[in-house]
Amino acid sequence: LGHLSRPDFPILHQEVNGSKLVYLDNAATSQKPTAVLKALHNYYEAYNSNVHRGIHYLSAKATDEYELARKKVAAFINASDSSEIVFTRNATEAINLVAYSWGLLNLKPGDEIVLTIAEHHSAIVPWQIVAQKTGAVLKFVSLDENEIPNVVKLREMISTRTELVVVHHVSNVLGSVLPIEEIVHWVHEVGAKVLVDACQSVPHMVVDVQGLDADFLVASSHKMCGPTGIGFLFGKSNLLSAMPPFLGGGEMISDVFLDHSTYAEPPSRFEAGTPAIGEAIGLGAAIDYLSGIGMQKIHDYEMELANYLYDKLCSVPNIRIYGPKPAETVYRAALCSFNVENIHPTDLATFLDQQHGVAIRSGHHCAQPLHRYLGVNASARASLHFYNTEEDVDDFIRALNDTVSFFNSFK
Numbered sequence: 001l002g003h004l005s006r007p008d009f010p011i012l013h014q015e016v017n018g019s020k021l022v023y024l025d026n027a028a029t030s031q032k033p034t035a036v037l038k039a040l041h042n043y044y045e046a047y048n049s050n051v052h053r054g055i056h057y058l059s060a061k062a063t064d065e066y067e068l069a070r071k072k073v074a075a076f077i078n079a080s081d082s083s084e085i086v087f088t089r090n091a092t093e094a095i096n097l098v099a100y101s102w103g104l105l106n107l108k109p110g111d112e113i114v115l116t117i118a119e120h121h122s123a124i125v126p127w128q129i130v131a132q133k134t135g136a137v138l139k140f141v142s143l144d145e146n147e148i149p150n151v152v153k154l155r156e157m158i159s160t161r162t163e164l165v166v167v168h169h170v171s172n173v174l175g176s177v178l179p180i181e182e183i184v185h186w187v188h189e190v191g192a193k194v195l196v197d198a199c200q201s202v203p204h205m206v207v208d209v210q211g212l213d214a215d216f217l218v219a220s221s222h223k224m225c226g227p228t229g230i231g232f233l234f235g236k237s238n239l240l241s242a243m244p245p246f247l248g249g250g251e252m253i254s255d256v257f258l259d260h261s262t263y264a265e266p267p268s269r270f271e272a273g274t275p276a277i278g279e280a281i282g283l284g285a286a287i288d289y290l291s292g293i294g295m296q297k298i299h300d301y302e303m304e305l306a307n308y309l310y311d312k313l314c315s316v317p318n319i320r321i322y323g324p325k326p327a328e329t330v331y332r333a334a335l336c337s338f339n340v341e342n343i344h345p346t347d348l349a350t351f352l353d354q355q356h357g358v359a360i361r362s363g364h365h366c367a368q369p370l371h372r373y374l375g376v377n378a379s380a381r382a383s384l385h386f387y388n389t390e391e392d393v394d395d396f397i398r399a400l401n402d403t404v405s406f407f408n409s410f411k
């Protein structure tokens with residue numbers, strides 16, 4: 001799959017600092033196939049127009065394509081209706097929408113919001129802000145002996161005081177995958193809701209929101225071969241219908257008076273102002289592209305690549321890889337965060353880029369609480385997608401060994 005898809009990604013065929021580019025930073029953002037670039041270009045060249053209000057051909061065409069993109073997102077995650085899909089700027093905004101709209105309406109002093117210590121800042125900070133405003137309290141589950149969020153403790157933490165559980169589907173640092181269906185069942189038993197941060201799962205596997213029975217689920221276009229500037233919130237219809245607006249403005253209203261306004265039905269109620277029309281159409285093209293390959297096929301290929309990456313990385317001297325060891329029953333996403341003894345991860349990433357053209361990420365990956373828990377300030381992270389190959393992994397490991405030797409030569 002890796003070699004077959006690479007011709008679709010022109011960006012991968014270039015040299016960086018005198019070496020062939022090896023792009024292994026896909027958890028930060030994915031690359032875009034030609035089909036997505038063409039869809040964006042075609043929109044702006046052939047039918048750019050504002051949506052929903054115009055009565056002329058271009059506006060009708062832009063509106064049809066924008067709403068078709070919404071239908072594609074709904075079908076991609078098996079939502080029961082496209083009105084359950086709200087376009088946002090990114091997953092971060094989608095979580096903020098739920099926090100400020102659903103959270104401020106439903107949370108009261110003493111209510112509990114349960115998260116894991118491995119959550120992304122985008123999943124933690126909005127709830128800290130809303131908890132301060134409502135008197136709700138945040139509770140965090142730590143990791144088990146396999147460095148996976150401790151779901152046994154998570155179940156014990158869920159009680160009648162729980163109003164919301166916020167969990168990642170796949171960790172952007174650990175590569176661990178949570179049993180969302182089970183968690184949702186436990187949470188619904190106490191009448192609470194679940195928000196699933198699916199940023200690192202929607203681009204890499206089949207995600208079925210009805211199968212998961214998730215109440216809210218968020219993802220970002222730029223991690224799933226789509227443009228930046230667009231993401232989405234899935235929300236069950238009955239929940240969205242009961243939620244007040246997040247942002248006020250045009251589009252989201254029904255009627256405006258001087259002393260009050262009435263609001264449109266979801267999803268428009270949550271899409272104030274002119275949306276990212278071209279980007280939504282680009283996301284629709286990305287979904288067509290991914291669906292053309294098949295998410296199960298992408299998942300199976302990336303599982304093999306994940307195991308290959310993990311095994312090869314283990315061979316690097318004095319390396320510490322965070323997260324679970326891949327096993328028959330333990331799926332690990334195609335990403336590895338790691339440290340090498342006595343070498344700062346940013347030194348590693350810089351040398352890999354400048355000497356070898358290898359693009360990985362270093363830092364806290366917007367997961368500072370997790371890094372503190374792991375006893376480090378930062379880590380290096382290699383993250384793959386279906387257009388990467390075992391050759392990319394071999395190039396990375398060879399470059400990493402050279403980098404480690406270089407820095408150890410100064411000891």
Ligand SMILES: Cc1ncc(COP(=O)(O)O)c(CN[C@@H](CS)C(=O)O)c1O
Nearest residue numbers: 027028090091092120172199220365366
């Ligand atoms: C699990 C998870 N949850 C939320 C986000 C935020 O996505 P936005 O598109 O920026 O809104 C991300 C994005 N993580 C990037 C940037 S820190 C990474 O390098 O890991 C994520 O991985």
